Amino acid sequence: MVHQYKNNGLNIVLDVNSGAVHEFDEKSYDVLAYVKTKNEENHDFTVSELEGLYKDSFFEDSENKEILDELVELTKTGLLFAPDVHKGLLEQVKERKTIVKALCLHIAHDCNLACKYCFAEEGEYHGRRALMSFEVGKKALDFLVANSGTRRNLEVDFFGGEPLMNWDVVKQLVAYGRSLEEPHDKHFRFTLTTNGVLLNDEIMEFVNQEMDNVVLSLDGRKEVNDQMRPFRNGSGSYELIVPKFKKLADSRNQEKYYIRGTFTRNNLDFGEDILHFADLGFKQMSMEPVVGDESDPYAIREEDLPVIMEEYDRLARLMLDRERVGEDFNFFHFMIDLEGGPCLSKRLSGCGSGTEYLAVTPWGDFYPCHQFVGQEEFLMGNVDAGITRTDIADEFRGCNVYTKTDCQSCFAKYYCSGGCMANAYNFQNDLNGTYKIGCEMQRKRVECAIMMKVAKKI
Structure with missing residues (x-):
């Protein structure tokens, strides 16, 4: 499969199966487009099929024939029209054993903000407000160690709601996790997702000592953030949070954190919010599109897509301009590794939810990920009994x-x-x-x- 497109004055060709990327001149780009019309069903060719095109009158033109020669050579070397070798390895991916490597600990089903788009219903997750006890968290870490096989690096994200509302238990669980490392030859990578309301110097010091990554929730410009991320009394959170986030990011040398926003149809110019982050001094950022039912006033609709597409293009150009003058920053969704990238199972199956990655509620129930919490049809087990619904894991593994x-x-x-x-x-x-x-x-x-x-x- 070959995908070709124009962007920012460049003629780009992506060979999907090999991952090879080419930049074509205008003539070569048009010739490739013509070649693809000869096999419109899947746009794939073998070398012999490409060579069969020489008798087409289109290639009586010497320049066109020369370009076809180059396309044939690229195909011979596996850099164009590469065959799909992934499908032949699919059974190996599907049959891999379940090795749990990551837990999302819902340390607090409670929150001190009232974000209007929150899928967790201000931390309640279709249920009740609750804080995870140390005993439940301890059992979850024991489960992770026991079910991680030979994998050494284990990941635990303290999530909510707002995890800082249960900060003492976070600290206890980090200490307990560290106590498990040497006896079991494991290493815990702890992360924290926070809205920043309760951040203080003591917490920042602990975070910098123990957390491999921190996700800081903020939606961008003050008016955008405060519209969607107010306190329960309706007042905005921007002024309180931004100075704390700036201090924390600087204290981490602008590394190992993300400032993570959500854009809605209220700010389809979300590129301005990302640039606002950059102007505040942040270097690591993400801006996720809101996910909501079409009846929600903030939800992105199909008619919004042309504006969103144009905004992504604009942001990409602006980032290149800023990099040229030494004002570069990282935007999570534009970070692609064209030379290495994720392993085969990740490329085919994604995040590992329900198999390698589980969410744990404050009372110890297991769900495939944080977005399934509260949907009882996806309740997989608990910290006492382990995984009791292996059929759910099998279903996720098969996707x-x-x-x-x-x-x-x-x-x-x-x-x-x-x-x-x-x-x-x-x-x-x-x-x-x-x-x-x-x-x-x-x-x-x-x-x-x-x-x-x-x-x-x-």
Whole structure:
């Protein structure tokens, strides 16, 4: 499968199966487009099929024939029209044993903000407000160690709600995790996701000592953030939080953190919010599109997509401009590794929810990920009994880019790995479905990310 597109004055060609990226001149780009019309069903060719095109009258033109010669050579070397070797390895991926490597500990089903788009209902997750006890968290860490096989590096994210509302238990669990490392030859990578309201110097010092990564929730410009992320009394949170986040990011040398925003249809110019982060001095940032029902006034709708696509293109150009003058920053969705990248199972199956990654409620129930918490049909077990619904794990393990119909012809499938299964289930009631609006945005982000890599090379 070959995908070609124009972006920022560049003619880009992506060979999907090999991952090779090419920048073509205008003539070569047009010739490739013509070649692809000769096999419109899948746009793939073997070398012999390409050589069979020489008798086409289009290639009586010497320049066109020379370009076809180059296309044939690229195909011979596996850099164009590469065969799909991934599908032949699919059974190995599906049969891999369940090795749990990461837990999302819902340390607090409670929150001190009232974000209007919160899928967790201000931390309640379709249930009740609660704080995780040390005893439940301890059992969760024991479960992780016992079910992690030979994997040494284990990941634990303190999540909510707002985890700082249960800070003493966070500290106790970090200490307990550290006590397990040497006896079991493990290493815990702790992370924290916080809205920053309760951040203080003591917490920052502990975070910098113990947390491998920190996710800081802020939506951008003051008016944007305060509209969607107010306190329960309706007042804005920006003025309180921003100085704390700036201090924490600087204390971490602008590394090992993300300032993470959410954009809605209220700020489709979200690039301005990302630039606002950069102007505040932040270097690591993410801006996620809100996911909501179309009836929600803030939800992104299909008619918003043209504006969003243009905004991603604009942001990519602005980032290149800033990098040229030494004002560069990282935007999570434009970070693509074209030379290494994730392992095979990640490319085909995604985040590992329900198999390698589990969410744990304050009372110790297991769910495939934080977005399924509270949906009883996905309750997998608990910290006392372990995984009792292995069929759920099997169902998640079976989901991949080949079981999702919409992924078959998508050039971005090995970058998004089939997309978020929670979004697929919530919008199509099918783990093997897709969230179509999300897919459109993902494809544009991949195109922008590749364009930026090409622009920097040339």
